[in-house]
Amino acid sequence: MGSTLISTRVENMNLQEQLAAAMQGTVVVMGIGNPCRGDDAAGSLVARKISDVPGAHVIDAQDVPENYLCQVADQRPDTIVLIDSVDLKSAPGSVALLDKDQTAAYWPSTHRVPISLLMNYLERENHARVLLIAIQPRQTAFLQPMSAEVSSSVEAIASVLKEVIGGRQMLAHAGFTSRLSLKEPT
Numbered sequence: 001m002g003s004t005l006i007s008t009r010v011e012n013m014n015l016q017e018q019l020a021a022a023m024q025g026t027v028v029v030m031g032i033g034n035p036c037r038g039d040d041a042a043g044s045l046v047a048r049k050i051s052d053v054p055g056a057h058v059i060d061a062q063d064v065p066e067n068y069l070c071q072v073a074d075q076r077p078d079t080i081v082l083i084d085s086v087d088l089k090s091a092p093g094s095v096a097l098l099d100k101d102q103t104a105a106y107w108p109s110t111h112r113v114p115i116s117l118l119m120n121y122l123e124r125e126n127h128a129r130v131l132l133i134a135i136q137p138r139q140t141a142f143l144q145p146m147s148a149e150v151s152s153s154v155e156a157i158a159s160v161l162k163e164v165i166g167g168r169q170m171l172a173h174a175g176f177t178s179r180l181s182l183k184e185p186t
Contacts, residue, residue, distance in 0.1 A: 015133075015157070018097050019164045022131055025078025027056040027168075029161065032084040032115075034063040038144035039092070039137030042154050043083035045146070046133075049158035055165040066113050073126055080122050080130045083157065084115055085137040085150070092138035093149030095157065100130050133157060 031047025034040045040063075047060040057075045061068045065082070072080060086103075088096055100119035119130045135157070138147035146154070 016160045023079045027079045028072050028075050028077040029056050029081045030059045030061050032061050032065050037140045039147050039150040040085045040140040042085045042135045042150050045154050046083045046158050050161050053162050053165050055168055077126055077128045080128050083133045086134035088136045090136050092136055093153040094136040095153055096134045098132045098134055
């Protein structure tokens with residue numbers, strides 16, 4: 001899957017279509033971010049907003065995702081979706097859907113474990129597809145509020161994930177199994 005910069009505002013249909021195609025089987029969604037550092041809290045806040053949605057195991061890992069590796073493994077996931085603030089070198093609130101091979105370019109991280117290392121470990125240990133919904137922060141200073149741009153993206157991403165997970169649940173209840181695959185454009 002190629003890197004996809006969604007835009008300065010989340011284009012819901014594009015992200016929704018990509019996630020619907022990519023999320024297969026058992027899904028774990030992990031929000032990552034420090035709730036005390038402004039826009040860095042974005043992933044954590046998305047996780048809290050979707051925690052009551054049936055159909056996916058949601059983890060609010062805050063700034064210690066390494067503490068939840070066993071909880072992820074217990075779910076035996078086919079797909080793991082991480083959500084985190086990442087310096088994409090773009091406008092605040094921009095969103096990109098990245099696979100593990102694309103995350104090494106985004107360093108440093110505000111977390112103890114680099115996101116690329118976390119993604120590699122999760123893929124290797126769980127034999128799962130690992131994706132990252134990356135959100136461009138405006139600021140990550142201690143005890144600062146979340147910026148309006150990132151807050152808007154958090155709302156949009158939570159809405160998209162609710163739609164995708166809800167759609168998967170409806171198909172499962174109807175007896176259908178999604179076998180979509182995300183293909184590279186030719």
